[in-house]
Amino acid sequence: MIVTVNGAALACWTRGRRHPTALLLIHGFPLDHRMWAAQMAGLAAQVHVIAADLRGFGRSSASPVGPLTMDQHADDLAALLDHLEIGRAVVAGLSMGGYIALAFWRRHRQRVQALVLADTRAEADSPQARANRDAAAAKVREAGVGALADDMLPRLLAPANLTNPRLVAAMRAMMTAQPAATIIAALAGLRDRPDSRPTLPTITVPTLVVVGEHDALTPPADAAALAASIPGARLVVIPAAGHMSPLENPRAVNVALRRFLAAVAAAAPAQP
Secondary structure (H helix, E strand, O other): OOOOOOEEEEEEEEEEOOOOOOOEOOOOOOOHHHHHHHHHHOOOOOOOOEOOOOOOOOOOOOOOOOOHHHHEEEHHHHHHHHOOOOOEOOOOOEHHHHEEEEEEEEHHHHHHHEEEEOOOOOOOOOHHHHHHHHHHHHHHHOOOOHHHHHHHHHHHHHHHHHHHHHHHHHHHHHHHHOOHHHHHHHHHHHHOOOHHHHHHHHHOOOEEEEOOOOOOOOOHHHHHHHOOOOOEEEEEEEEHHHHHHHHHHHHHHHHHHHHHHHHHHHOOOOOO
């Protein structure tokens, strides 16, 4: 379905609508909802799964003007939940999606039943990382999105998974399908995002931190530190996976999510 929120037409897919617990999946950069295909299929028997293309990505519209901020994405997703008549959801994001999930907590915490932070971090970009974002944007302007995909892919997947031609082709196709204007605006939003570390001690909902054991961008040690900063958070390390754990080892990610979602549902107050 297409839902118009805050001046953007967001493409949205839902599964398992009969279930009372809602799971909102937020994709990473530079991807779209398709990165969650295995979770949408594998979790729909347990929860109401919602996956959307963020504004400008995938099948969603809105030509970006200026940076695509984490706050803008969080507000779009809150408005999407309003349209779907969902009061609270388990909010799950990978990488950039994790930054958006933390922004969602800051801006709409009353809508958050639980959090899942996958292959992500709380820190803002360092000066070098900010410079790298600008360099990446310049490369997209000069050489197109394919050049960025070629640079990023070796860092997104575990070394063993880089030899899987089907996975590599699917990732590259998803990345190169994104408009160059969206990529450039998203890089600016990533560059300028705030430090979320002060947010972590304020999180009062159940939280699961997931990380691939071979994640080179947000390594397991960093994920452990992230989990330790959130009261009561759980950490799950996904074997045979890099930064894209839901795609690289979907079975293990789904097992971790099913267990977490079952615990969240069991702890939820009974409906009147």
